[in-house]
Every structure is written in C-alpha cells, then in structure tokens.
Amino acid sequence: MNGNLTFLLDIAIILIFANLGGFLSRKIKQPAVLGQIIAGLVIGPAVLGIIEESSAISHMAEIGVILLMFIAGLETDIDDLKASSKSSALIALGGVVVPFVLGFLALKLAKPSATTNEGLFLGVILTATSVSITVQALRELKKLRTKQGVGILGAAIIDDVAGIIILTVIIGMISPTESSNILLVLGKIALFFILSMAFGIIFSKFLTKHSEFICRENRLLTAALIFCFSLAFIAEELGVAAIIGAYFTGVIFSTTPHRNRVSHEIQRISYALFTPIFFINIGLGVKFNNVSGVIGISIVIILASVLGKLIGCGIGSKLSGFNNRESLQISIGMIPRAEVALIVTNLGLSMGIIGNDIFTSIILTVLVTTIITPPMLKLAFDDKEKESKRKLVKKM
Template identity: 25%
Template sequence: MQEDFRLIVDLVTVLAAASFGGLLAAALRLPVLLGYIFGGIIVGPTGLGLIKELIQVETLAQFGVAFLLFALGVEFSLKQLNKVRAIALGGGTLQILLTIALTTVLSVFVGWVDTPVQGVFLGGILSLSSTAVVLRSLMETNETESAQGQVTLGMLIIQDLALGLMLAVLPALDHPETVGVEVVKALSVTALFAGGAIAAGIWLIPPFLRWVASTESRELFLLSVIVLCLGIALLTEHLGLSIEMGAFVAGLMISEVEYADQALTYVEPLRDVFATLFFAAIGMLIDPLFLIQNWELILSLVAIVMIGKFLIVVPLVSFFRYPLRVAIFAGLGLAQIGEFSFVLASEGQKLGLVSRRVYLLILGTTAVTLMVTPFLLKATPQILLLLEKVPLLKTWMNKLDMPQEISVNAVLKDHVVVCGYGRIGQGIVTLLQSKGYSVLVIEEAESKVQILRAQNIPYLYGNCASPLVLEKAEIDHARSMLIAISDPIATRLAVQRAVGMSPAIDIVARADKDADIDTLYQLGAKEVVHPTFEASLELSTHLLICLGEKSQDIQAEINAVRRSRYANFRPEIACVLPVIAPLLPPSSDLVEIDGKA
C-alpha cells in the first residue's frame, strides 16, 4: 500500500473500531466513550496491530482535545468562570499542591522512587485529572451547568493550565537551583499571554467575527473559527504552554461575542469526531497483557489514587463553602489520572525521572481510572441517595445549604413555589402572576437573583434541593411546586424532600432524560414534563390540524400519550407498552389554563 494512503486507512480503521465499540457500549447501556477506548485497544499495537501510523493518529487526536476545550470555553464563558473563580483558582491550585506534596512524601517513604525530585514528578502526574472524560460524562448526563458540574470543570481548567507550567519546569527538576527561575519564566509567559488574550478578546475578535459573519458564508465562518481555535492553541504550544490552554482561552474569547452560539454549532460536529479519535488513541496506548500480568498491583494503585484524590478534593470543596453533595460529586469526578499525564510520563521517561516499569504502571493505572470514571459519575445520584440515609452524613450533606436571603414581599401561604428562573421559569412566573397567583421563586444563581430583585418578584436565594431552603419556603403551606432546573440530581432530591415535608403537595417537574421520567414519578411528582417530547406533541398537534384531523381527537391522543409517560416516544418501553400499560398508575389531571392543557 502506498504510504500516502496509510494515514487515511489508519484513520478510517480507528473511527470504524470506535464506532463498533460505541455501538457495543450503547447496546450494553455503558458510557459510549468506554466503547471508543475499547475500539482503540482492539486495533492498537497491543491488539490486532492494524494501526501503523500511531504517532500521526495521536497527533490528529489532539484536535479532539483542542475542540473539546474550545467548546467548553465558549459554553463556560467568562461570567460563569467568574462564579467559580474562588474554588477554581484557590481549590484547584491547592489540590495540585497537596497531591504533589502527599505523593512525594508517600512515594519516598514507601520506596516507589529514589529521590524527592522523582516524587515531585510523580505527584505532578497524579495531580492531573481528565477534562475530556469528565466533560463528556457531564454532557451525557446534562450536568455541565449544574453547581457540581461548574465546580468540577473549574478545577479541571486550572489543572489544564498547570500542565503548561509543569512541562516548562520538567527539564529543570534535575537541577533544583534553576527550578525557581523556570517557574517565574513560565508564570511570566502565562501572564503576558493572558493579557494579550484579554486585549484581543475585547478589541480584535468581536469585529473580526462580525466582518466574517457579514459575508453570510457558512464555510468562511467555520474556517475562521477553526483557524482561530487551532492558531491560538499552537501559539500557546510555541510559548511552552499547552495546546489545551490555548484552545480553552480561544473559546473564552469568543464566548462573549454575539456569534458564540453559531460558532459552537459549527464546531460541535468536528469536536465529536476528533474527540472520538482521541478516546480511541487512549485505548491504543493501553497494553491489556501488561494489565493482566500486574492486575493486583495496578488495582492497588488505582484504589490508592482514587481514594487519595477523593479525600483531598472533598474537604477542599467543602472548605470553600459548597454543600457536601457538591464536594462528593467533585471528588468522584476528579478521582482519576488525566490523559495528559501520558504526556508528562512520556517526557519524564525521556529525562530519566521514571523507569520503564514505572512508566507502564502509570499508563495502566491511568487507563483503569479513566475507564472507571464514567461509571462513577453515572452512579453518583445513587451514591448521594445512599449517603443521605446515613444519619451523621445526612446532617453534613446539607449543612452548607442554608437559605441565604428571602425577599421581604414573599407570601408564604397558598403560594406556588417555582424552582429555577431560567427561560422556562421566567415564562411560568409571568403567566402565574398574570393570573393573580402568589409565587415564590427559589434560585441559587446570583445573576438570576439580581433580576428577581429588579423585577420585584418574591424570591428565596438558595438551593431548592436543600431541606433547609424548602422549610424556609414553607413548602408544607404551598399550593403547588414546579421544578424547572437542568440539574437532574437536584431535581430528584427536591422532589423527594418536598414530598417528605408535604406528602399531598402537587409537584410538576422537568425531566431532561428519558430515564428520569419514571424516577421522578416514583419519588412523588404528580406530573413530569419532558421538553423534547412536549415539543414533539405540539408540532404533531399543529401538523395534524393542518391535515384536517379533528382537534378533539388530537387532544385525546395527546393526553393519552402524556398519561402513558410519553411511552410511544421512548423506544426502550414502546415495544412493551401493551403489557405494562395496565400497570402504569394514572397521571394526574392536567392543569388547564384558558382551556389549554
């Protein structure tokens, strides 16, 4: 085969293997990224050996990380980053330093390394977590904008920024007298780059994107965004920092421009393809035979790493006044070794800081923690519910969830409690107030609370999943409760705790995932609304009316779909609907406003 086509063949092979692995994982109800990693193992050098141009594939896979972090920067925005700046900067930095210090002491004491310098290097490797894996898991569970998701991502971003500093300092570890100079140099370069990025984000990027958008050419806009993302990423690499840092900063620079959503829409398909390639490339680095031969040692190291990082992160997040449930989520989310540790470990092996065996152990331990993390994050809601049942932990779980402020005009009797003041919550509050109902909005975002203050809408500043906040809202005296937040964990807890305080309360909850529909009903919600399915119903209604169907017949069918909990729209239960339909409890009657359900 001609060498010109080898890379193309390898790329097709990797993507085909990743697709097969992803389909297999989806069929087994496992996180699909595990399937991508499995596909990489199969076609990699330690599997069937089908990939010949491994270095080129790994290089292209870096695009996946760059696009992932670019999209994260666009979605995160400077305003959101500012909300978690304390835990991100303070907690993230302390987590790295504590991990390095404890690893150094432990590794020297146990004899894993010969010198403290090697211990510092090993600590640097263990301090990094996987932004790519955690971000993908949060996206699959729709938790990137939740409190725990924001805290976890904020700390991960600091780790990614620290990678550039670690790479810059790495060659100086053999010469301790020059470490200080290298650190100052790296920090100076980072500060200069940050200043330049802020200036460009204010004066250069917005007019440039407006000019490109004025051409009304989708191709030009997409090319410009890609060049901007990868160009800044390559600039940071040239400055001795990391590609990941540059891609994230590029996203932040675009996030405040009016074309941010458009840029994200165009880049997302590329992000998904190259991210798949990246996860498959991780799989190609894994040696299953080495894992099998050293499984006892690797499992021991995995346990030490995951438990150790969990015990470091949880107190740190709690110290910054976040609820214990957020701290536990962040601890589980960061309790792995990141994929960029491969880069550090590889450089350390070249410099003689680790032996070949230690390098392979690091790779094996990293691989196992990366594969375990999606399961941990998926099981986090169940873990939190179990911890809630422990009396001592139950107190601590909600100790910091105190109500922070309640407006003076709040009416706490025969009122409707609305949790969340996003787009959905705002529309519902406007409608309820126009009908003369007393409303109390529970919101934990300061920016939304400021809007509520300005509009003189009664509010309670706090977390709607907190028992203390629900007590303050006089939930036992409320007529109804509506939960319109995007955090599935908080939604479940809010339903469960509100029903515990007021068993007869009428709760309407929003479900973003199919699996949450039945769960929320079981927890006590009287009505569960799925926005996507509701959009389908409304579109179908208008279409059928246009086709000449009777509106009464259509409404009867729509109500039947709602009573069946959208069973016809859910493939996993539609095939057994005739069997389970008699077993489904009837949904509560729909509240009608102006004759419309």
C-alpha cells in the same frame, strides 16, 4: 495499496468501532465515551492489534481534543466562570496538594528503595487532571453548564498552571541545567493570559462589527478554526497546554452573537470525525508489556491518584460551599489523568529521574482513571436526580 494511504483504512475502522463502542455503551446506560475508549483498547496493540498508533492518527486525535475543549468553552458562561474563580482555586489547591503528598508517600510505601527525587516527580505527575474525558461525559449527561461543571473546568485550568510551576521547581532542584528559570515560566504563563484577553476583546469586537461579512458562506467556521488553532499553538509555545488555549477560544466566542452557530458547526465536524479518533487513540496507546512485574506498585499509585483527587478536591469543594453530593461529583470529575501526566512521565523517564516501573504504572493509572470516571460521574449525578424525584413524590 500505497503505504502512505493505509491510514485512510485505519480511520475507517476506527470510526466503525468508535460508533459501535458508543452505541453499546449507551445501551447499558453509560456515556458513549466509555465505549469508545474500550473499543480503542480492543482494536489496539493491547488486545487484537488491528490498529497501531501512527503519527497521522495522533495528529487527528490532537485536533479532536482541541475541538472538544473549544466546544466546552463555547458552552461556558463567562459570568459563571468569573463567579466560580474562588471555588475553582480552592478545588485546584486541594487537587494539587493532596495527590502530590499521597504520590510521594505511596511510592515510599510500594518501593522502599525509591529515591526522594522519584517520589517528588511522581507527586508532580499525579497533580495533573485530564479534563477532556470529564467534559465529554458531562456533555452527554447535560451537566457541563452546572456550577459543578464550571467549577471542574476552572479548577482543571489552575491545576495545569500549578503543575507546570511545580514541575519547573522540582526539575530545578533535581537538575538545574535542565530547568527553565521559574520567573521566566511564570512570565510566559502570565503573557499567555494577557494575550488571550487582548486578542479576545479585539476579535469579539471585530466579529460583532463585521458580522454580515463574516457570516457569509463558511467564513465564520473558518475564522473560528483559525483562531482556535492559533491560540492553542500560542498556549503550547508559552508553556500552557494547547487545550487551555482552545478552551479560552471557546469562552471568547461565547461572548459574541455567533455563539450558537459556531457551536453547532464545530460539533458537526468534531463529533463526526476528530473526537471519536481522540478517544479511540487513548485505547490504542495502551500496551500491557511488563505489567506483571509492576502490578503491586501500580495498584498503590492508582489508589493514590484516585484518592488524592477525591479527598483533595472534595475538601476544596466543601470549603467552597458545595454540599456533599456536589463535592463528590466535582472530585470524581477531577480524577482522570491523560495528556499532561504522560508528557511529564516521558520527561521524567528521559531525564533518568523515574524508571520503567513507574512509567508502566502511570500508563495503567491513565487507563484506569480514564475508564472509571464516566460511569462514576453518571452514578453520582443519577443518584441526585433519583433523590430529587423521591422528594417530589413525597411532597405530592
């Protein structure tokens, strides 16, 4: 077979195992995303080695997460997002400060020889939140539109922006020649949000005015994809994650009369092909090389990453007026680390700030936090539903 086309067979195998993993996961009453990630782990280099990472699969996985966040934006009520801005800020503040401090202290505890620079950089890595895993789990649980779901999405956006700013400051302290000017970074972030709002208002009015023309054939879907990918690219270029650009595209489309149609059509192509590849690709990226030598430091960092979000976001949620159960649900939703954490980790390794021991530990942290979040979310929400049913039965 032509070597350039072997990725077609890889995609076929990935889709088979993604559907099988999702089916088995639902059978044991867990979100399908958990089964898909584990399926990727099984067929990847870590276990069977059937599929290797490739640029083609990685690019399709990137489209998958962008479409997933676009769908999340479509399902967000903009009024709810505005109303939750204060609570999201408090949740994000706790979710940045506590993991940063715990990360620094954890490294000093597990690796006394670690430098202050290593500790600070690990703290930055642990502030990141990968909301894409949580979004899919909440969608399957039908909890994405709850006030907890909206709070998580808002806090995750603020987390990413805060993480970029802290990263710029830390790199400026460690290696000034490598750092962008902090004011330039802030200016780029502000420019992105200004452009998003401006484009959103213009595009929304255009869609409403030319509704009949846009809705013919597949023009609406094409227009949505063009806008989504363009804003995702602009976000990445201006130093904000592409998934935030995709999310804001969805929020913009949610204000138009075409919200339901766009959501339906995007979901069809996303869940049939791109999103399963994204979750499988997470498992494909895991390799267990040199794990035995860093197991101690890995356990400490994993605990710091999980407890950091549980404590920090839990405190922020409580201060925002959420009850204990809701605060737990929100803090669990903020646990996963993936794209941003890996990007920052690779940067630290390339700059010589962190070593291979921390790099391997972060890979394990990404794997563990990604796998434990969906079942923990289901347990947290299921308990609440069971409690409500018990109260209802008692009243009867």
